Amino acid sequence: MYYSHLFGKTTKTAPRGAKLTSHKLLYRGGFIRQSAAGYYYFLPLGWRVHQKIEDLIRREMNRTGAQEMLSPTLHPIELWQETNRTDSVAFELMTVKSRTGAQFALGGTAEEMFVDLVRRLNLSYRDLPFNIYQFSTKFRDELRSRGGLLRVREFIMKDAYSFDRDQEEFEKEYQKMKEAYQAIFAKLGLSTLVVEADSGYIGGDYCHEFIYPSSVGEDEVFACSHCDYQANKDRAEFVRQEKNPEEKIKPLKIVDQPEWVETMDDNLKHYGEPRWRYLKNVVYKDSQGRLIIASLRGDQEVNETKLKRVLDINNLVSAEDKDLEALGTRHGWVHSWGHKGAVYVGDLGLKSVKNFIGGQKEKNTDSINVNYGRDFKYPILADIVDAGQGDVCPRCREGKLEKKTGIEVGHIFQLGHHYTKLMKGANFVDEDGQEKPFYMGCYGIGLGRTLATVVEAHHDDKGIIWPKSIAPFHVYLIVLGKNEDKGEGVYQKLTKDGFEVLYDNRDKVLAGEKFADADLIGAPVRLVVSDKTGDKIEWKERSQKKTELLQYDEVTKRLEKIFR
């Protein structure tokens, strides 16, 4: 391809307000352009990379025996109603109505579509197991998009769905997928953490995220300093160490307390004790209007995702003044027990402190020496708070958790019977003649985000440094001076030899500009033909500083070695 013919050229400046390196470089290199916020064009250069990522993923998926197919992107809304996801995903689900009155969801994920297809095929155990996948456009009505490809509203996703006869068979597939994902990200030059994560509205009991550690990532994960425990913020457990084991349990006492003592800060000022010493109550409301009181240690914060998981609900909002009034209380006065009509959920940390302060604040009094188990007790005591830097690992109980941020590039889910029990008839006939629900998993990779993550991982201050597996071109060939014939000859020969060459034969463009564009676009090899190179060719790898003068044959030999 002649650079002069290429649709979409480099530019010197990035869009105003662009913050992410990947956004700036992909824009400046002529890989992408924005349509509406969160919607991107892939220009020919960007699309070449996108297609190579797709091919790479396809090869690894096919190697596992998964089979590619395609489902429609408009999903009959009735299917999403079957699994109650019009409720749980409502916030980012777009729907559309046809002239004939049919309503559709714009697919953001396709569990229902695949289950609906499979259940209509009347399969038996003989047909199992299988894993079917697609590359298809996905829609997410995000409230907030970031510039660039890291968080967008429309993107192409590889989504795979496995169907097994039981958990045992499924575990093998899950392991296979985990390994395929590791192979994919390794080939993309992304060294990822594999962390336990929250399933969110996808459902299922457990799942793993593939996280590329990066300061621009929006995912927070914790990794143990000692063992291999890795989990994201919404899943990371930790050991609640006893705060005051040496203390003796004292009798509960009602004490005078000035009226102004309401907030945590007021308490700190009034008592001078550390934060963990106080009982804290946070009130929420779910979509049914039920009021939920989360009770925890004063030094911790509620993790709403954990809380939702514990309660098995999809939506949760902070309670308003009128909700507290309905409970007969107000902000700062919420009791740790006794509010009728509210659901109490306690964090495990309540058991790690003796003699709490607080719990039944009234106008001029409160309680002290409050002890969980003796003075109050909840039907649900669970992990509902954020882990923190330095917390003790729940697995080895030795290491400390380190907090990192990263970009989620892949996500694999155990779904179990979640969908196949909600969707009627999603069964196979087993050897014993019985109908049994399929045991499922699902596996996703967003291609655009992966592409941007590669750029975050592989660049310098001059531009992108594409891994050879997905570079838009193998070679950026530059001709300088009056050497068009020689340049053209090299270009034709390389192309004939099967290499992908972007040939910069622009007239009246300074050498420096061509070099800058080569660095910005980031093909793994730069070749130069000029007065200085004589009958040789200048070789430079994008990731190296060194230049060499080589014969054509040596050039192709090296290219073979890199790209074949």
Add this chain to the structure above:
Amino acid sequence: MYYSHLFGKTTKTAPRGAKLTSHKLLYRGGFIRQSAAGYYYFLPLGWRVHQKIEDLIRREMNRTGAQEMLSPTLHPIELWQETNRTDSVAFELMTVKSRTGAQFALGGTAEEMFVDLVRRLNLSYRDLPFNIYQFSTKFRDELRSRGGLLRVREFIMKDAYSFDRDQEEFEKEYQKMKEAYQAIFAKLGLSTLVVEADSGYIGGDYCHEFIYPSSVGEDEVFACSHCDYQANKDRAEFVRQEKNPEEKIKPLKIVDQPEWVETMDDNLKHYGEPRWRYLKNVVYKDSQGRLIIASLRGDQEVNETKLKRVLDINNLVSAEDKDLEALGTRHGWVHSWGHKGAVYVGDLGLKSVKNFIGGQKEKNTDSINVNYGRDFKYPILADIVDAGQGDVCPRCREGKLEKKTGIEVGHIFQLGHHYTKLMKGANFVDEDGQEKPFYMGCYGIGLGRTLATVVEAHHDDKGIIWPKSIAPFHVYLIVLGKNEDKGEGVYQKLTKDGFEVLYDNRDKVLAGEKFADADLIGAPVRLVVSDKTGDKIEWKERSQKKTELLQYDEVTKRLEKIFR
């Protein structure tokens, strides 16, 4: 691929109500399944064919120098408003609103998206010409879908958009695309007519459809028996031959007419003259509420697409009783002149008859010997009626038009300045420093419809006969009896030699069933390993009756010849 592992198997029966051969065979062969009406899954077999069609089109597009990219499928509605297409396409445009209040069209075609991208790149004549294309999901809110892939509501389309400096440059690109399309359809085994067609809501002055002649097609086209004139129903012109050249023009006369004479049939009964002798008036209303009277010969029918084109409007409906009342008339009494507030449009055929009957019907009278030009005359006299079988060709004026039906598999459009003048700033800077609008063309192929058309063209009563270019597998390999080892050996060797093999090693399945599945699925070559074949392999091509016993080497030699 082992047939037993393949997701999606053959079935003996097609869905009830399936009428089209392609629908029945693609369903029965396990290529497709319906989701909602007009929405289809491609199962692995079907998707393999779809991907091969995509690759084939891609190769031919790239050969012309066109560059692949991708635009979002959700289009900001403002762009469609710029070109007034929210009005003109309203009937099949789906729209969706985001949580942030942005409105989008679900792309059914992407002219605005490509123009919007291009105009923001500030290009000059140096950047021209270019042709950019994509394979992407398209949505059409069709009132009616047919079973199978011929008319659906969601499909993948290859759409290309060319940008040129002027008409002269564009003509070259248009010709190139025409040739590329001919090459594509030839390789798909589809011998197509290239017919002049109507641009509809796409816009532009002219366009060509690629029509595969088929009795199940919904497009009507006319082809000259003598010259190469080919045009679809909405574009086909024809010579209006004089009906009664020998007659003398007579003086207009008002004659008594019984009150019951209103319709064409009444006139035929009353006067006994042939249909062409009567004046006919058909009243329409456009979206602005304007009333339009189409005046024509009694033996012809209004072509509403032609009428809309002549009037440069997008929508037209039949007038209702109250509309006729507003004109002071009623059905059967509409005058060929004199209704104030109505727009008269006459067909060219009005000049081909002397001494019409009709034109000013009143309760008990009407006029006869009415002559266009003498007694009435319209500002617009144009081609607004259907051509018919046997009409005289407008090009050579010798041949007769033959009517055929067919399936539209491709469509290429001259767009000229249609979009670039409506969309502000869609200009390039020319050599003289002036800003000039791009001169455009666009070029589409629907992949699913093409796939189904190939099946309509290539099948017999046993199943599909895929052209080698897009067959899902090269070989359907069958093992019979206790020859698993031999079969497996052949399967492994063929696969290693780079051939795509669907290997039917099912146990407890009768030979006849395997042969039937081979025929139904339609791979070009069937191989059999059985007790009878000894150390040889039975070779049969799907399109032939003959079977032969061959050595393995001869098998691969022949496969090489067919598929390489």
